[in-house]
Amino acid sequence: MRALGRRPRFPAPLAALLAICVIAGTGVSGRQDPRQEPKPQPEPQQPIPVFRAGTALVRVDVTATVRGDEPVTDLTSDDFEVTEDDVPQIVQTSQFVRIDGERKSDLNEPLEIRSKDHAILEAARDDVRLFAIFLDDYHIDKKPDVTLPLREALTKFVSQFRSNDLIVMMDPLTTLYDLKYTRSKPDLINRIRTFEGRRGEVFPVKSPIEEAQMSQRNxxxxxxxVTLSALTALATQMGGLREGRKSILFVSQGPPVRPGSPNDQRLKEALEAANRGNVTIHVLDPRPLGTVAFGGDNVLRQIAGDTGGRAILNTNNPSDQLTAVIADASAYYLVGYTPTRSANDGKFHRIEVKVKRRGVKVTARRGYWAATEKEMTAAAEAAATPVNVGLTTALASLSQSTTNTRAVGIWTGVSRGDGERTRLTFTWEANPAVTGDKPARLEIQPADEAGKPTLDAQVIAGAPGEIPMMARFDLPAGRHRIRFTSLSSAGDIIDRWIQNMTVPAHSTEPIVLSTPRFLRARNMIELRAIEANPAAVPTAATRFRPSDRVLLEIECEAPGLTPAIKVELLNAKGDLLRPLDAPPLADGKLRMTLAVSSLAPSTYVLKITATAGDHAAEQWAAFRIAP
Known part of the structure; x- marks a missing residue:
């Protein structure tokens, strides 16, 4: 459950990547304010309501089942009874959500997770069930009667995931940076088969954190x-990925928590993060039946109870309840109400959900943390602050290029095409950070929503040779799929993937600026060759060294107008560092030297503006100077 108005706490660059479909650089033309440019939204499998009638609205996801854990699917708002702090509330909205773990759209796209950015985009889909398995080895005994049954139970659990499910596995020392969401069940099972608990064991030391622990009595x-802080971080990260239910299976015998201790506060922070992010935490104590007191560990029961999860304790056969964990993420209700309280007090508010129908078992979290007035004011101010779409998109494109894990880096240019179409231009070069087979050619083919090719494929090289180094396609405005296939020198397929692109409409705009091009030379010979070639191939790189020679090139189409071009150098915050001397357009093209040797190592953004009378267009491009 989440109280709306509370902003999920995750890094701004991460949020930007969720909202942006990147075509390298971003352009705004005509009189339209770039901050008002509409963004295409993916079509969801089943709409998940986001209640926005007021900042105090509260949403809670509810599991309703009958005997045998079969979900009840026909409840309405009138069937639910909700109290907050024992005060009856009026249920305003309810919707039944069913997700079966199978792909409902984009059926031709490969399901394999290719990068962290791809995982983030996939996690935001409405037809994806999102799971995390937290293996708390610090608090699990290294005993055969614990380890072996646990491995078997978790293997059966993972084997039940479906093709579209997204899973991450972590332990207390896993950082958020190292989280790896995957759909590969073999990878998950291999890690499970080697898992061992470390409860009470000091050696081997696995990290500097553990080395520092050894010098302390406690x-x-x-x-x-460490365990509770990692659980908090995981719940916060998952909560920021999307609306809707997310599930954590916390495997532990229970971290020790003394009332009033620092860990008691950390436990509260973990529960608060889960409640704010609509994350359900199920707990699994792997100890066999009879080895712990009746009821199991109190901390584990509190974690499950306060987040609406299942407490799988004191059992020799957890498999049935683990199957129910997946079922809980597959069928649930989203119930929304406006609290009768008027103050945003920042306190925990206890809720209870019941169903009027007899024989229905209801599972929901026990409460939520309300926002404070200060937080609500800050959220309102942030929401009212205009978003600079051009700057944000340029930085997101730079982030994707620097975290690219494919064998090729691709530059995509957008300009006016023939007739009413828009031209996409592609070049590529090998990614030096990736080892393995080196690509020699790249095949590119546009396709429609169903994956059917709309134009013939073009094959381009990454270095001068017998075939072209640039591919050009004139496409109608709208959403397209581009299929990329990297090939070895022998013609073998190294990699294949599909990228969704939204092609802008340029045919009616009075001024059109093309995507900025970086032309890079590593020595004077290459520089002279670029200067002598009016059709030089742009680099796909956006990371330069001070020793590089870099030229900026941009085309401007403005029939019947004589636009003035202004180029400004900004920092990553969008602050102006200095204007750059831009030469006048020559035959609709501008080419100028970018003095990277004079720039300190950092991230920079170029803002290019073309104006003619009341008409204007902008382009943004980000780049990075390496030490």
Missing amino acids: WQELRAG
Whole structure:
């Protein structure tokens, strides 16, 4: 459950990547304000309501089942009874959500997760069930009667995931940077088969954090703090990925938490993060039946109870309940109400959900943390702050290029095409950060929403040779799919993937600026060759060294007008560093030297503006100077 108006806390660059379909650089033409440019939205499998009638609206996801854990699918708002702090509330909205783990759209796209950015985009889909398995090895015994049944149970659990499910596995020392969402069940099962608990064991030391723990008397309490902090970070990260239910399976015998201790506060922070992010935490104590007191560990029961999860404790056969964990993420209700309280007090508010129909078992979280007035004011101010789409898109494009894990880096240019079409231009070069087979050619083919080719494929090289180094396609405005296939020198397929692109409409705009092109030379010979070639091939790189020679090239089409071009150098915040001396257009093209040797190592953004009378167009391009 989430109280709306509370902003999920995750890095701004991450949020930007969720909202932007990147075509290298971004352009705004005519009189339209770039901040008002509409963004295409993906069509969801089943609409998940986001209640925005007021900032105090609260949403809670509810599992309703009958005997045998079969979901009840025909409840309405009138069937639910909700109380907050024992005060009855009026249920305003409810919707049943069913997700079966199978792909409902984009059926021709490969399901394999290719990068962190791809995982983020996939996690935002409405037809994806999102799971995390937290293996708390700090608080699991290294005993055969614990380890072997646990491996078997988790293997069966993972084997039930479907093709579209997205799963991440972590332990207390896994950082958010190292989280790897995957759909590969073999990879998950291989990790499960080697898992062992480390409860009470000091050696081997696995990290500097553990080395520091050894010098402290309370190292066991410190390890409990590491576990709870990692659980908080995971819940916060998952909560920021999308609306809707997310599920964590917390495998542990229970971290020790003394009332009033620092770990007691960390436990509260973990529960608060889960409640704010609509994350359900199920707990699994792997100890066999009879080895713990009746009811199991109190901390584990609190984690499950306060987040609406299942407490799988004191059992020799957890498989049935683990199957129910997947079922809970597959069928649930989203129930929304406006609290009768008027103040945003920042306190925990206890809720209880019941169903009027007899024989229905209801599972929901026990409450939520309300926002404070200060947080609500800050959220309102942030929402009212205009977003600079050009700057944000340029930085997102730069981020994707620097985290690219494919064997090729691709530059995509957008300009006016023939007739009413828009031209996409592609070049590529090998990614030096990727080892393995080196690509020699790249095949590019546009396709429609169903994956059917709309134009003939073009094959381009990454270096001068017998075939062209640039591919050009004139496409109608709208959403397209571009299929890329990297090939070896022998013609073998190295990689194949599909990228969705939204092609802008340029045919009616009075001024059109093409995507900025970087022309890079590593020595004077290459520089002279570029200067002598009016059709030089742009580089796909956006990371330059001070020793590089870099030229900026941009085309401007403005029939019947004589636009003035202004080029400004900005920092990553969008602050102006200095205007650059831009030469006048020559035959609709501008080419100028970018003095990267005078720039300190950092991230920079170029803002290019063309104006003629009341008409204007902008382009943005980000680049990075390496040490």
